[in-house]
Amino acid sequence: MKFVRLGLALVLAATVAACQKGESSVDAKRLEAAAGNAEWLSYGKDYNEQRFSPLDKVNTGNVGELGLAWFAEFDTDRGQEATPLLVDGVLYTTTAWSKVFAFDAKTGKQLWKYDPGVQGSKGFDACCDVVNRGAAIWKGRVYVGTLDGRLVALDAKTGKPVWSVQTTDTSKPYTITGAPRVVKDKVLIGNGGGEYGVRGYITAYDAATGKQVWRFYTVPNATGAPDGAASDKVMAGKVNATWSDGEWKKTGGGGTAWDSMAYDPKLDLVYFGIGNGNPWNHKLRSGGKGDNLFLSSILALKPDTGEYVWHYQTTPAESWDYTATQHIMLADLNIGGQQRQVLMQAPKNGFFYVIDRATGQLISAKNYTNITWASGVDMKTGRPIENPAARYQNAAVLQVPGPLGAHNWQPMAFNPKTGLVYIPTNVTPFAYTDDKSFGYKAGGWNVGVDFLTNALPTDAATMKAITAMVKGQLVAWDPVQQKAVWTVDHPYFWNAGVLSTAGGLVFQGAAHGEFAAYDAANGKRLWSYKTGNGIIAAPMSYELDGEQYVAVMVGVGGGGQISAPASMPTRPRLPGRLLVFKLGGKAQAPAFPEPAELPALDLTQISSTGDxxxxxxxxxxxxxxxxxxxxxxxxxxxxxxxxxxxxxxxxxxxxxxxxxxxxxxxxxxxxxxxxxxxxxxxxxxxxxxxxxxxxxxxxxxxx
Missing domain, CATH: 1.10.760.10 (Cytochrome c-like domain)
Structure with missing residues (x-):
């Protein structure tokens, strides 16, 4: 009897603990455990950002039975880039214009909504749409960065603001589109605006109060003076000497940390991807001299203080908008018979990097798609072996990839069972030409590349050849052997982020309005669902009451849709949606209404005095x-x-x-x-x- 009572007491204690769990208990311990359970607690699921779900109730054998469980439609019709979070039965997501929503994850009932009230005019400062990639949750609060540069803490149960801090200089064209991360009671956030003329930095704020803890600048102070920031020591000792006089002293230099982050609790290192220079054109930016640290770099810092530990620069003297802000993930791989703690990234420049995450040492690098700007990476120096013509100083050069990159912000995924990384890949050419009439325009695009070259008419044969080059792919990449295992071609180039699961599946949405599941081993398409609108966001998966769900935000937009519309489906803006699937789901989302096409204008009597x-x-x-x-x-x-x-x-x-x-x-x-x-x-x-x-x-x- 004594043992029976003890057993009942233990069960009761476990039940009480489960009831007390809630959003308030999302902390470091819970985030570290998230990789192996049914929750999705951070943008990439957990600290290692692998976007792998260990759930297998939906698998290669039954994925054909997947149906819609519930859906929600939003009041924004721009790009939807968020990955929802799942905490204790509540699904949290963000939409365009930095709005935040909470839903009952089983029924789809909306629990609350928060609108930060971003002014419409702020859209002018967003190079690549008024998007938001998601929120963070920590100890009862939901954190979101807003397009106008605020970091806002919300009560997770009510959606009411707890604190708000302006993280940027509002007189400059900064934006925030990326998802925050929380490490050791510090909310980490970067910013965007590299095309317009800003100076990049990363900031840590106290999660409880919003007080700034540290700031790390990613490029030098144009005055040469220290900033009183965590970056001062490395700027004086390593960074300043890699810059020469040039337009960066007017523009700020760029280097914004606008998306990727990851954290290793054992090494106690946090990793950031750093963006392009401003202007793009290295000749204008820095007189054609110096590597310009930390542009297009992966940066490792101590989360308590922001202290510099190491960096790896993927594109020295960056001149093409080849950011290294693309998805960073952490994994342990057996390489050459040795277990290695690695960091993996497939940035815009087209190379897949495997890096020792403790030291920053390059382990391997190979191009994961066809590129023309470089022939490889020198393993002795870690530097790309450039095509001399790529610098475009003497003549225009048609190059692959272009500014949209061989891989953009759309997250990739790693499956530890197959050992493969699944990369949403772009093949997009661009004609780079030196802008010989460049002059800094405060608040405008300041890239130092003549866009006029990309608008010139061309003959039909040349145009056909160029159009044939533009496409999208899903590439299954072996990071140990550094080679593609299988590839799926998409009809359009600007497709969605990726989810991999223990059920042997890879989920990805597509620009033409389809959500599909592929066999993780061979790329065979096993299931699809017509969404009626394009998808660019990455899916996620969770389990409730014994059922596995797969959720994805629907709504095309972003840089590809805006700047390359001729390479995308002709489609008007449509309301964003959240679609949630489960086995045997019977819900029906109504078809989007047929858009009323604007009639052609009667221009027969219209003239202009313009040239x-x-x-x-x-x-x-x-x-x-x-x-x-x-x-x-x-x-x-x-x-x-x-x-x-x-x-x-x-x-x-x-x-x-x-x-x-x-x-x-x-x-x-x-x-x-x-x-x-x-x-x-x-x-x-x-x-x-x-x-x-x-x-x-x-x-x-x-x-």
Missing amino acids: VKKGFAIFHNNCQVCHGPNASGAWLPDLKRSPMLMSADNWKGVLIDGTSASRGMASFARFLTPKDAEDVRAYVIDEAKKAQSGQATVAMPIG
Whole structure:
């Protein structure tokens, strides 16, 4: 009887502990254990960011029975990039414009919603859409970075703000689109804005109070003075000497840490991916001299103090927007008969890196897709073996990959059972040309590359060859052997992040509006679901009451959709959705309503006093990054069908007076005169008339 009572007491104690678990108990211990359980507690599931679920109730044998369990539709119609979190039966996710939602993870009932109230005009500062990749949760609070540079702590049960801190200088074009991480009671966050002219940094805030604990700058202070920051010592001893005089002293230099992070609790090191330089063009940025640390680097810091430990630079003297902000993951691999603690990354430049995560030593590097800018990586120096023409100083060079990268922000996944990494890959050419008329524009794009080259008409044969190069792939990569095991081709290049599971599955969404499951061993497609809208976000999986669920955010957008619309499906903006699947799910999401296509404008009596040729140049140097080369974009407003085109006054009202600023179209009065605006109008009218007559100019896509 004594043993029976003891057993009952233990069961009761376990039950009470489970009831007391809740969001307030999400701490280091729980996050470290998350890799092996049914929860999804951080952006990449847990600290190692492998995006591998150990759940196997949905597997290669029964995935065909997967059906929709529930769905939610959002009030935002821009790109949806978040990975939801699952904590104790509650699903937390974010949407475009940095909004946060909480749902009952079994029924789909909305529990709360938080809108940070980001002003529409802030969309002007977002190079690649008004997106948000997700939240963090820690000890009863949900943390989100907002597009306008705030870090906000919310009560996990109610969604009510607990504290908010402005992490950026609001006079500069900083943004936050990445998901925070929490390490040792510190919320870690970076920022974006590298195209516009900012100086990158990483900041740690006290999770309880929002007080700044440390800050680490990723590029030097233009004045040469110390910042009173964690980075001061390494700047003076290692970094400053790698920069020379150039435009970076006006632009800030770039180096924003806008996405990837990972943490190793045993080594007590936190890893960050660092972005491109500003301007992109190394000749302009730093006089063509120096490696420009820590641009395009992986950086290891001590989380308590921000102290520098090591770095590895993937692209020294970066000149192509080849960021190293792409997904970082940690794993232990058997390499050459030795168990190694490694960090893996497939950044924009096209090489897959395996690095000793304790020391930063390069173990191996091979290109995971065809590239033209380099022939390999020198294993003695760790530096890429560049194609001399790639520096584009003497002539334009058509290069692969382009600024959108061979792999962008969309997360990859690692399956420890197969030993493979699954990479969402892009094949995108770009014509790099030195911008010989470069002049710094505060708050504008400052890349030092002549975008006009990517809008020039070309002959049909050349255009066909270039178009054939643009595609997307899902590549299963062996990180030990450094080779592809299988590849799935996609019809479009800008596809979704990846989830791998112990059920032998790889889940990925696609630009053309499909969510699919593949056999992790051979890439065979086993199941698919038509979503009606493109997908770019990575899926996640969780288990409740003995059932496994797979969830994915739906809503196309981001840099690929905006800057290369000619290479994407023609589709208007549609409301974002969260789709949640389970075996035997019977829910039905209604089809998206057929969009009412704007009729072609009657331009027979419309004329302009502007200069079409000048408007062509102004458009491609200022407008094409959002509206597509040759005004080909239709996802953001199709300018060729915009009623604003009909009136010079209305057109000026938008471009110069800012009448549409609240909807994300800020005034260009800082950069353009009213005469410039009318020149652009004349050019767009010309393109619209060509489109109506079927004689639109063919243009090379950006990225």
